[in-house]
Amino acid sequence: MEDLLVVPLDRANVDTDAIIPKQFMKSVKRTGFGVNLFDEWRYLDHGEPGQDVSSRQPNPDFPLNQARFAGARILLTRDNFGCGSSREHAAWALSDFGIRALIAPSFADIFYGNCFKNGLLPIRLDERVVQDLFDLVARPSGLRLEIDLEAQTIRPVGGDALPFGIEPERKRRLLKGLDDVALTLGQADLIREYERVRRAREPWLFN
Template sequence: MRPFTKHTGLAAPLDLANVDTDMIIPKQFLKSIKRTGFGKNLFDELRYEDEGQPDQECTGRPIREDFVLNQARYQGASVLLARQNFGCGSSREHAPWALDDYGFRSVIAPSFADIFYNNCFKNGLLPIVLAPEEIDQLFAEVTAKEGAEVIVDLDAQTVTSPSGEVFEFLVDTFRKHCLLNGLDDIGLTLQQEDSIHRFEEKRMAAAPWLFLSRGQ
């Protein structure tokens, strides 16, 4: 996994609550068996006027001019400012894959849905929860000045607004450690192989019916 340490980037404000994963990446794109290539269809129904198809070339499709990512001033944005309950709905990891593939490195919102929040960490995408008033201020600053950048520092656990105001955020120690170092958490879990085997033996004795072969 690509590590995340400190990132400075253009912030795009998506002023919409309860953005669900169907909005982030609509279902027709879930037919892919790959992890990459979802960026061009990120927010497909919000970005384009027509219905997108998998493997379709997106240049030339009619775009929704008013959508934030279609505005010239937000081209190249790598930090997404969002509203409450971002990422609700389906567990599709295609949502963080699409955000990552588009070029986002961090999403900042007042709250996230659990599964989406979790999925972000597996992909080097940092979800940050800030207080609603801090989010409001970031929205105001980012919309007020074109080219406004924010600084996200995972090690210090801070977000610096365009005007220089610093907001602190919380993150689990283990997740932070994995993200800072780009660690593969399967490898880390497998270091506990003996503990897992010991647990499994105990469980097998207590509930042997859970360990029978299924057959075909």
């Protein structure tokens, strides 16, 4: 089981405009948003779509810019992450950056659902457990976690397993790599039969 590096974002009520600011929502391709994830916090200057980020001023105090968190795949944060607008671009930006799982005491409902639609695993844990994880991240050695989706546990390397809950259907979809399109295509035979019957019953709709 792979162990993944954790990066902390010690803020509550992080809204989707902070995750991916509105000026970067110029595409529906799901890719290309990672460079502008948390743009207003990651950079000291104002960013615009298409701008070469190598010419910008990174904020050295922001965790995602710090060398010790380079390559992190798990984001540890606080209550109500993903609040605000329903933009699915927030999940796209996190995924495109390389984040595979998020841990928080709670998530905004629409954002929570958007995570599963895009292959992200949002893990809800008790506030006391989340605080313990923040304490571990603060150590010089940082924190790496093993995630076992099948068993529904996370385990700090060398530590005890911590259980988490997840809805059975959402768990199945993540384990099998299914999104909404894949689920629809899985019903292709039924859809074709429905269209055949409807065409025979109501032919005027197809003229």
